[in-house]
Amino acid sequence: MKFPIRPRHAIRILTAAGAALLTTNGFAASPAWLTANDKEIKALVGRMTLEEKAGQMTQPNILAIKDASDIENLFLGSILSGGSSDPKTGNALKDWVELYESCQKRALKTRLAIPLLYGVDAVHGHNNVLGAVIFPHNIGLGCTRNPEIVARAAEVTAKELRATGIQWTFAPCVAVPRDIRWGRTYEGFSEDPSWVASLGAAAVRGLQGNSLSDPAAALGCGKHFIADGGTAYQGVPGKALLDQGDARMDEATLRAIHMTGYPAAIDAGVGTIMPSFSSWNGEKCSGSKYLLTDILKKELGFEGFVISDYNAIDQLVAPVKGDRSAESNNASGQVKTANYKKCIEISINAGIDMVMVTDRYRDFVTLLAELVREDKIPMSRVDDAVTRILRTKFALGMMKKDADLMANSALQNEFGSEAHRAIARDAVRQSLVLLKNEGKVLPLSRQAKRIHVTGRGADDLGMQCGGWTIDWQGKTGEVTTGGTTILKALVDAAGKDTAITTSRDHQDAKGADAVIVVVGENPYAEAKGDRADLGLTAEDSASISEAKAAGIPVVVVVLSGRPLVLGSVAAEADAILAAWLPGTEGQGVADVLFGDAKPTGKLSFAWPRSMDQLPLGNDRVKPGDSLYPLGFGLGY
Ligand code: GLC
Numbered sequence: 001m002k003f004p005i006r007p008r009h010a011i012r013i014l015t016a017a018g019a020a021l022l023t024t025n026g027f028a029a030s031p032a033w034l035t036a037n038d039k040e041i042k043a044l045v046g047r048m049t050l051e052e053k054a055g056q057m058t059q060p061n062i063l064a065i066k067d068a069s070d071i072e073n074l075f076l077g078s079i080l081s082g083g084s085s086d087p088k089t090g091n092a093l094k095d096w097v098e099l100y101e102s103c104q105k106r107a108l109k110t111r112l113a114i115p116l117l118y119g120v121d122a123v124h125g126h127n128n129v130l131g132a133v134i135f136p137h138n139i140g141l142g143c144t145r146n147p148e149i150v151a152r153a154a155e156v157t158a159k160e161l162r163a164t165g166i167q168w169t170f171a172p173c174v175a176v177p178r179d180i181r182w183g184r185t186y187e188g189f190s191e192d193p194s195w196v197a198s199l200g201a202a203a204v205r206g207l208q209g210n211s212l213s214d215p216a217a218a219l220g221c222g223k224h225f226i227a228d229g230g231t232a233y234q235g236v237p238g239k240a241l242l243d244q245g246d247a248r249m250d251e252a253t254l255r256a257i258h259m260t261g262y263p264a265a266i267d268a269g270v271g272t273i274m275p276s277f278s279s280w281n282g283e284k285c286s287g288s289k290y291l292l293t294d295i296l297k298k299e300l301g302f303e304g305f306v307i308s309d310y311n312a313i314d315q316l317v318a319p320v321k322g323d324r325s326a327e328s329n330n331a332s333g334q335v336k337t338a339n340y341k342k343c344i345e346i347s348i349n350a351g352i353d354m355v356m357v358t359d360r361y362r363d364f365v366t367l368l369a370e371l372v373r374e375d376k377i378p379m380s381r382v383d384d385a386v387t388r389i390l391r392t393k394f395a396l397g398m399m400k401k402d403a404d405l406m407a408n409s410a411l412q413n414e415f416g417s418e419a420h421r422a423i424a425r426d427a428v429r430q431s432l433v434l435l436k437n438e439g440k441v442l443p444l445s446r447q448a449k450r451i452h453v454t455g456r457g458a459d460d461l462g463m464q465c466g467g468w469t470i471d472w473q474g475k476t477g478e479v480t481t482g483g484t485t486i487l488k489a490l491v492d493a494a495g496k497d498t499a500i501t502t503s504r505d506h507q508d509a510k511g512a513d514a515v516i517v518v519v520g521e522n523p524y525a526e527a528k529g530d531r532a533d534l535g536l537t538a539e540d541s542a543s544i545s546e547a548k549a550a551g552i553p554v555v556v557v558v559l560s561g562r563p564l565v566l567g568s569v570a571a572e573a574d575a576i577l578a579a580w581l582p583g584t585e586g587q588g589v590a591d592v593l594f595g596d597a598k599p600t601g602k603l604s605f606a607w608p609r610s611m612d613q614l615p616l617g618n619d620r621v622k623p624g625d626s627l628y629p630l631g632f633g634l635g636y
Contacts, residue, residue: 029266029267029300029301029303030266030267030269030301030302030303030304031267031269033211033212033269033395034269034271034303034304034391034392034395035303035391036394036395037390037391037394037395037399038387038391040394040399041387041390041391041394042387044112044114044390045383045386045387045390047112048112048386050369050372050373050379050382051074051075051365051369052075052110052111052112052114053382053383053385053386054075054364054365054368054369054372054382055074055075055076055077055365056075056077056078056114056354056385056386056389056390057077057348057353057354057355057368057382057385057386057389058074058076058077058078058354058355058357058361058364058365058368059076059077059078059079059080059119059307059354059355059356059357059361060076060079060080060357060358060359060361061079061080061081061082061085061310061356061357061358061359062079062080062081062085062099062103063081063085064357064358064359064361065079065361066359066362068102068103068106069106070361070362071103071106071107071116072106072107072109072110074361074362074365075110075112075114076107076116076361077114077116077117077354077389078116078117078118078119078168078354078389079103079116079118079119080118080119080120080170080356081099081118081119081120081128082121082310082356082358082472083121083468083471083472083473083525084471084472084473086128087099091128091129091130091470092129092130092131093129093130093131093163093164093412093415096128096129096164096165096166097163097164097165097407097412100118100164100165100166100407101165101406101407103116103118104116104118104165104405104406108405114390114393114399115393115398115399115403115405117167117168117219117389117392117393117396118165118166118167118168119166119168119169119170119221119307120161120166120168120169120170121169121170121171121468122157122160122161122166122169122171122218123137123138123169123170123171123172123173123187123468124136124137124138124153124157124465124468124469124581124583125153125156125157125160125424125583125584126157126160126161126163126164126166127465127468127469127470128470129160129164129481130470130481130482131415131416131481131482132160132415132416132481133156133160133416133417133420133421133423133424133583133584133585134424134465134469134481134483134583134584134585135153135156135157135424135427135583136153136424136427136428136431136580136581136582136583137186137187137466137468137561137580137581137583138172138173138186138187138188138189138199139185139186139187139188139189139190139561139562139580139581139604139605140427140428140431140432140579140580140581140582140601141153141189141199141427141431142188142189142190142195142196142199142604142605143430143431143432143433143578143580143601143602143603143604143633144427144430144431144600144601145195145199145602145604146430147198147199147201147202148202149423149426149427149430150189150199150202150203150206151202151203151205151206152206152423152426152427153203153206153423153424153427154171154172154202154203154204154205154206154207154220155206155207155209155216156420156423156424157169157171157206157207157218158206158207158208158209158216158217158218159216159411159414159415159420160411160414160415160416160420161218162215162216162217162218162407162408162411163407163408163411163412163414163415164407165405165406165407165408166218167218167219167396167398168218168219168221168272169207169218169219169220169221170221170223170274170307171203171207171220171221171223172189172199172200172203172204172207172220172221172222172223172265173187173188173223173224174188174189174196174197174200174222174223174260174261174262174264174265175187175188175196175223175224175228175229175258175261176188176190176191176192176193176196176227176229176230176257176258176260176261177191177229177562177605178191178229178230178257178615179229179231179233179242179614179615180534180562180563180605180608180614180615181233181241181242181530181531181532181534181614181615182229182231182241182242182243182529182530183240183242183243183524183525183526183527183528183529183530183531183561184228184229184243184525184526184529185229185529185561185562185605186466186467186529186560186561186562186580186581188229189604190604190605190630191604191605191606191630192604192630193256193257193258193260193261194260195604196260196261197260197261197263197264198264200222200261200264200265200268201264201265201267201268202268203220204220204222204265204268204269204270205268205269207219207220208220208268208269208270208271212269212271212392212395212396212397213395213396213397215397215404215408215410215411216408216411217396219271219272219392219396220265220270220271220272221270221271221272221273221274221307222261222262222265222266222270222272222273222274223273223274223276223309224274224275224276224277224278224285224309225262225273225274225275225276225285225291225292225296225306226247226254226258226259226262226275226276226280226285226291227247227249227254227257227258227276227278227280227285228247228258228276228277228278229258230247230249230254230257230258231243231244231245231246231247231278232245232246232247232248233245233614233615235532240527240530241530241531241532242530243277243278243526243527243529243530244276244277244278244527245278245279246278246279246280246281246282247278247279247280247281248281249280249281254280259295262296262300262302263300266300266301266302270304271304271305271391271392271395272304272305272306272307272392273296273302273304273305273306273307274306274307274308274309275288275291275292275306275308275309275312275352276309277309277312277315284312284315284316286308286309286312286313286315286316286347286350286352287313287316287346287347287350288350289349289350289351291350291351292306292350292351292352293350293351296351297351303388303391304388304391304392305353305354305385305388305389305391305392306351306352306353306354306388307352307353307354307355307356308347308352308354308355308356309356310356310358311356311357311358312356313343313344313346313347313352313355314340314343315343316342316343316346316347317339317342317343317346340360340363340364340367341367341370341371344364344367344368344371344377345371345376345377348368348371348377348381348382348385349377349381352385353384353385353386353388353389354385354389368382416482421584421585424583424584424585424588425585425587425588425591426588427585427588428579428582428583428585428586428587428588428589428591429588429591429592429597429600430600430601431579431580431582431588431601432577432578432579432580432582432588432589432592432599432601433577433578433599433601433602433603433632433633434575434576434577434578434592434599434601434633434634434635434636435576435577435578435607435628435632435633435634436570436573436574436575436576436634437574437575437634437636438574438575439553439574441514441553441555441574441575442555442575442577442592442593442595442599442636443592443593443594443595443636444514444555444593444594444595445513446494446495446497446498446594447495447497447498448497448498448513448514449497449498449499449512449513450498450499450500450501450511450512450513451490451494451498451499451500451501451512451513451514451515451516452500452501452502452503452508452509452512452514452515452516452547452550453486453487453490453500453501453502453515453516453518454502454503454509454515454516454517454518454543454547455516455517455518455519455540455543455544455557456518456519456520456537456539456540456543457486457518457519457520457557457559458485458486458487458502458516458517458518459485459486459487459488459502460476460477460485461477461478461481461483461484461485461584461586462474462475462476462477462478462523463476463520463521463522463523463559464483464485464486464559464581464582464583464584464586465481465483465523465581465583465584466521466523466524466559466561466581467523467524467525467526467529467561468525469481469523472525473523473524473525473528474523474524474525475523476522476523481584482584483583483584483585483586484584484585484586484587485586486516486518486557486579486586486589486590487500487502487518487586488586489586489587489588489589489590490516490590490593490594492587492590493587493590493591493593493594493596494594509547509550509552510550510551510552511550511552512550512552513552513553514552514553514554514555515547515550515552515553515554515555516555516556516557516593517540517543517544517547517554517555517556517557517573518556518557518559519536519537519540519543519544519556519557519558519559520540520558520559520560520564520579521559521560521561521564524561529561532611533565533611534562534563534564534565534608534611534614535564535565535567535611536564536565536566536567536569541567541568541569544556544569544572544573545568545572548572553574553575554572554573554574554575555573555574555575555576555577555593556569556573556575556576556577557577557579557589557593558576558577558578558579559579559580559581559582560578560580560581561580561581562605563578563603563605563606563607563608563628565608565609565610565611566627570627577589577592577593577599578601578603578607595636598635598636599633599634599635599636600633600635601633602631602632602633603628603629603630603631603632603633604630605630606626606628606629606630607626607627607628607629607632608626608627609625609626609627613625613626
């Protein structure tokens with residue numbers, strides 16, 4: 001069932017394509033509506049105290065808030081729920097509604113009653129909340145090569161966000177991953193910059209709608225500026241292989257490969273942009289005035305606000321030797337420094353407008369005010385930052401006298417709805433890439449007597465969803481939100497004459513018409529996904545070889561956040577379907593396996609033959625080098 005392209009989506013596609021073209025000329029600028037309220041904002045900023053301004057620039061993580069009254073007492077402008085930072089009462093829709101509304105009510109108690117922005121990583125649906133629809137991660141959406149479905153996925157994500165009251169997601173990621181050993185490869189649409197530009201812009205338009213003041217629209221965030229996907233492979237003990245590393249390249253390459261997503265997102269009206277933890281030629285992006293002010297704000301004309309990454313500013317000044325206050329404050333090992341004040345000075349003067357701090361938000365507001373009083377940060381810089389932050393709140397309609405700032409109850413009825421799931425199912429279908437189909441074993445016949453299904457991923461919703469799902473790192477097994485596994489989808493899709501049998505080993509495959517082996521990666525996020533070896537696990541390889549021994553056609557379905565090195569499986573399998581991380585709607589995989597939908601996906605990353613070919617990339621691999629080249633995909 002193809003969804004007709006609705007006129008407003010068609011307009012979005014054209015403007016997204018136009019924006020992608022714009023990137024080739026490097027021209028960009030935020031749309032006029034983002035600065036339309038500047039006169040009113042100027043008057044408001046003129047009434048604000050330094051403490052109120054500092055509060056607007058401060059974003060603590062919800063779990064780090066020591067006393068809820070800090071929200072009003074420190075005039076906090078924003079709060080985030082980082083990965084796994086869920087309401088203490090539970091993880092259902094109502095828990096998130098209560099949490100958001102309690103925070104917002106406090107913000108509205110302040111003298112100026114400036115509402116707060118609540119931000120989360122809704123990177124493939126509102127993926128923190130039980131019952132949310134989980135979409136394919138960006139690598140799969142990249143294989144659709146279809147801005148329209150990307151926009152629709154984002155639109156549903158925005159609706160399910162606003163159902164909880166939350167107005168802001170740290171998405172889309174417009175990284176251009178160039179080494180698939182990076183754990184965040186799946187957050188990128190493609191290794192091909194032009195696809196990143198057009199699909200990133202489509203995601204912004206889907207999230208932010210025709211107007212940010214639409215109650216179903218959500219504020220987007222283009223991330224991570226810049227060249228987060230271009231870091232050099234390190235292989236240094238104790239350090240991540242690639243994540244948060246150093247992108248070593250000349251400026252022409254930086255612009256040609258890693259900047260393309262930003263002019264397109266800015267033209268699409270993206271309200272916020274997040275600098276990368278990583279560095280460019282040794283300089284941390286979070287401290288680079290050239291990158292954040294000269295290029296992003298001046299040259300690219302970005303009029304929204306720059307939000308730092310999670311404690312990223314702490315990394316700007318190396319810990320002082322023997323510094324007693326140094327302490328690791330989160331899994332990625334970022335170390336606090338006694339020079340936190342210096343970190344604040346560097347980052348704000350570089351062009352960061354709001355800082356994603358965790359537990360040090362009280363220090364932050366105090367030290368920021370001190371730095372302004374000491375003239376180390378000009379008040380004009382603070383006023384510019386607050387103006388940019390307020391632009392988004394005005395654009396969201398939050399500053400209107402009668403603004404409804406509570407969760408949108410009308411949207412709660414659609415949360416996790418069949419209509420939303422149908423859109424996700426269509427996105428799954430379009431994301432699948434058929435890599436091999438020897439003897440046309442696919443599509444499966446509904447005249448088959450029996451089809452056997454095996455492999456670790458056959459009945460594992462957690463593997464299907466990947467990282468950033470309920471938990472930051474995701475989890476295998478049923479522990480994630482409700483959805484349909486591939487096995488369940490096959491049982492539902494099979495005709496009445498076809499038995500679907502299953503087991504974790506191959507024994508029962510003998511005598512079946514075909515065997516489907518679902519293999520892949522366990523969930524991960526960020527540096528925890530950096531891998532030196534992308535081969536299949538021994539269990540997966542064994543499942544496929546043993547299935548082969550049954551002497552019937554073998555269909556391998558790969559659930560992964562990137563291409564994997566298939567080794568002998570490439571020859572053993574009769575058919576291979578790359579399913580990426582499809583999310584909760586496993587029916588989309590069954591639709592293609594049974595031929596109710598044709599495979600149309602095209603590889604958004606070249607698929608390596610072996611590890612020694614890495615890093616691959618469409619401009620570094622000669623035709624025939626990769627096992628399957630960028631853009632490859634079979635049909636029926
Ligand atoms: C993480 C990620 C970033 C995310 C942020 C908030 O470390 O780098 O993509 O938006 O923190 O969770």
